[in-house]
Amino acid sequence: MSLLQLADVSVSIGQVALLDRISLSVGKGEILGLVGESGSGKSLTALAAMGLLPLIGGRITGGAVAFDGQDMAAMTEVQRRSLRGRRIGFVSQNPMTALDPVTRIGAQIDVVSRLHLGLTRAQARARTVDLLTQLRIPEAATVAEAWPHQLSGGMKQRIVIAMALAGDPDLIIADEPTTALDVTVQAQIIQILGALVRERGLALLLITHDMGVVAQLCDRVAVLYAGRLAEEGPTAPIFAAPGHPYTRALIGCIPTEGMAKGALQGIPGTVPGALAFPSGCRFHPRCPQAQALCRAEAPQGNPACHFPGGADV
Amino acid sequence: MSDLLSVTGLTKRFQSGGGLFQRPRAMMAVREVSFTLARGEVLGVVGESGCGKSTLARLVLRLIEPTGGELRFDGTDLRALSPAALRKMRQRMAMVFQDPYSSLDPRFTLAQILAEPFAVQGQTPPDPGAMLETVGLPATMAQSHPHQLSGGQRQRVGIARALALSPDLVVLDEPTASLDVSIQAQIVALLTRLRQDRGLTYLFISHDLGLVRYFCDRVLVMYLGAVVEVLPRADAPPRHPYTAALQASAFVPDPAQRRTLAALTGEIPSPFDLPPGCAFAGRCPRASDLCRTRRPALDQGPHPVACFHPLKD
Incomplete structure (x- = not known):
């Protein structure tokens, strides 16, 4: 469910x-x-x-x-x-x-469990140290006393996850x-x-x-x-057989081992702004297989494409 | 092919802190780095944040002064040049910066941004429209300001500015790190095309080994200021455990190839307080007592690696 x-x-x-x-x-x-x-x-x-x-x-x-x-x-x-x-x-x-930046790491995490779970300061700190340890932060009790600027980006992201x-x-x-x-x-x-x-x-x-x-x-x-x-x-x-050309294009944007030079092309153009959404299928100006139908009518269903799977037309 | 750039024992030492009661601390941002870059070649430099790759990029262009080592550009000793001679030489080398949001002056129009390199060299700028068109932007954009552009478009302007004076060498410092993967692929395709059309030589800095392997002919792998491996071909299997770990961290866009990511645990040691042996020993699955006491040197074979226990070739 x-x-x-x-x-x-x-x-x-x-x-x-x-x-x-x-x-x-x-x-x-x-x-x-x-x-x-x-x-x-x-x-x-x-x-x-x-x-x-x-x-x-x-x-x-x-x-x-x-x-x-x-x-x-x-x-x-x-x-x-x-x-x-x-x-x-x-x-x-x-x-x-x-x-x-002006509050110690531990205090920023403690406040969540004090507010939402009604823990005391001591209980909240114990829970914070426990969480940091689970997130594989070494010397969690010491880190809880540190300031954000003392930590690396990866450590900070783990602090945010702990929060x-x-x-x-x-x-x-x-x-x-x-x-x-x-x-x-x-x-x-x-x-x-x-x-x-x-x-x-x-x-x-x-x-x-x-x-x-x-x-x-x-x-x-x-x-x-x-x-x-x-x-x-x-x-x-979806990765084995992407139905929508946009999905296929997104997968094709990642350079992989053994990819031929020049194979990486990206998706031409950019995402349109909300004030200038194209008619029909909103992807049609960037789509390599767009047809007249794509410009006229918004596709329904899943995948939302008139020609899913790149069917020949 | 002749060498366009030759770097020998390049070193940069930074000092920080120091005051009445504190002794200044020193760190080696770049330690004894040597490489050559042949005309028309694409050399990749890969490593995590803080490994010294951006410092290396700036040293190569003498944007910051090296502490030691030799720097030769097309046979000329860059470190011996007077400021005026260096400025003249700078026509032949250019840089594309990581962040297209902070590297373009927000108060300038694109035409003004593209005219600046010519003003610095005392030349008359040509039509900015043509320069925009070479990087795939419409000439009509010349009177726009940077805030009207998307991140990908801004980076194209950054590339157009770097190419303005028809340089031989372009240093690309993570030119796609702040962009979407779809736009990253577009920019890489553009760089590939420009290189073919103009015979450019690239020094390409990135933290993404997959991208570097796709784009570059050879790859330097850096860890904490030193080169730990030189991949002689982009598809060469890694010999250093660190390179192997970088490769294992890549997200392959194929759910059938799920693997245990995070081959690396632990944090990078502080560059102010390097361990005596191999800097990678603390995170390395193959580390022995030897690694913790002595620093391995880069060997001089066809596939150089700085490791006591390299992986099989």
């Missing part, structure tokens, strides 16, 4: 429609990868899932977000606030800015948690996130632009393009 479910969610800021009927779900013990380029609407989807759209002046114009079977829209703001941090943990993209875990959540939403990090550190963080899901039965919504990360970690993948879902499903079949 799914813990987080978005059903046909549309989002606007002012008069501008940004997300168009996004449906996805994450269950316990499951990792869903939400992929797409910058500007696809990935982070906006995460904000919608947490009920944080009012922060940026956005609102849900259609569809519903349900957490553990309860409609988020029907809750009061106080109820929603008690979910965030407690049952929904959040890991942000940039660990350099996610931590308060997300401190309220003992059921769901973690991680927005590009490894983008700002070195490859070796990326691998460590991905390993840690995977282990957390398996050991604790967490649900993880992982936002990324890197199909390599999805392939290595995620059970399911949802591909987002210009505010619409291009394709959604279990990871292995």
Whole structure:
């Protein structure tokens, strides 16, 4: 049974429609990868899932977000606030800015469990040290007394993950948690996130632009393009036979062992802005196989493509 | 092919701190690095944050002064040049910076940004539109400001500026690190095309071994300021355990090839306080007592490696 479910969610800021009927779900013990380029609407989807759209002046114009079977829209703001941090943990993209530079590491983590679990200072600190140890941070008690500037990027990202875990959540939403990090550190963080899901039965919504990360970690993948879902499903079949040309293009962007020189071309052009979404299929200006039909009519279904699998036309 | 650039024993020592009650601390950012770069070649430099690869890039262009070593560009000793002669020589070498957001002046139009290299050399700038077109941007953008551009477009402007004076050598310092994978692939395709059209020589700095192997002819692997391995061909199997670990950290975009990532545990030691032996010994699965007491030197074979227990070739 799914813990987080978005059903046909549309989002606007002012008069501008940004997300168009996004449906996805994450269950316990499951990792869903939400992929797409910058500007696809990935982070906006995460904000919608947490009920944080009012922060940026956005609102849900259609569809519903349900957490553990309860409609988020029907809750009061106080109820929603008690979910965030407690049952929904959040890991942000940039660990350099996610931590308060003038507060010691330990205090920043303690506050989560004191607020949400009602622990005393001493209990909270014990829990913090325990969490840091689980995240394979050596000498956790010492690190808890350190300042953010004393830690490396990879260590800081683990601190941010510890903050997300401190309220003992059921769901973690991680927005590009490894983008700002070195490859070796990326691998460590991905390993840690995977282990957390398996050991604790967490649900993880992982936002990324890197199909390599999805392939290595995620059970399911949802591909987002210009505010619409291009394709959604279990990871292995989508990588074996991507239905949407955008999915195929994203996979083809990663240089792999033995790839011929010149084979890497990228996706021409950029993601259109919300004020200039193209007609029909929004990917058609960048699509190598676009036809007249693609310009005229928006494709429905999954994959959302008139010619899925690159069928000859 | 003649060598365009020859670097021998290049060293940079930084000092920090020091005051009334503190002795200054010194670190070797780059330690005894030697290599040659043939005309038309693409040499990759790969390593984690803090390994000295960006310092090396700046040393090669003499943007910062080396502490020791020799630097020859097309037969001329760069370190012996007067400031005026160096400026003249700089026409022939250029750099593309990592962050296209901070490397373009926000108050300049693209035309002004592209005219600056000519102003520095006392030349009349040509039509900026043509320069934009060589990097795949429309000529009509010349009067735009950087804030109107996406990250990928900005990096194209950075490349156009580097190519303005038709240099022989271009140093690329992680030109795609802050971009989406789809845009990264576009930029790499552009760099490949420009190299073919203009016979450029590249020194390509990156933390992504997969990308470096795709793009470069030879690869230097750096760890904490020193070169630990030189891959004679991009597809050569790694001999140093560190290179092997970098390779194992890559996210292969194929769920059928899931593997245990994070071959590396532990943190990079502080460059101010290096262990006496091999700098990698603390994280190395093959380390012996010898590694912890003596520092291995780079051997001089066809596939140089600085390791007492290298992997089989």
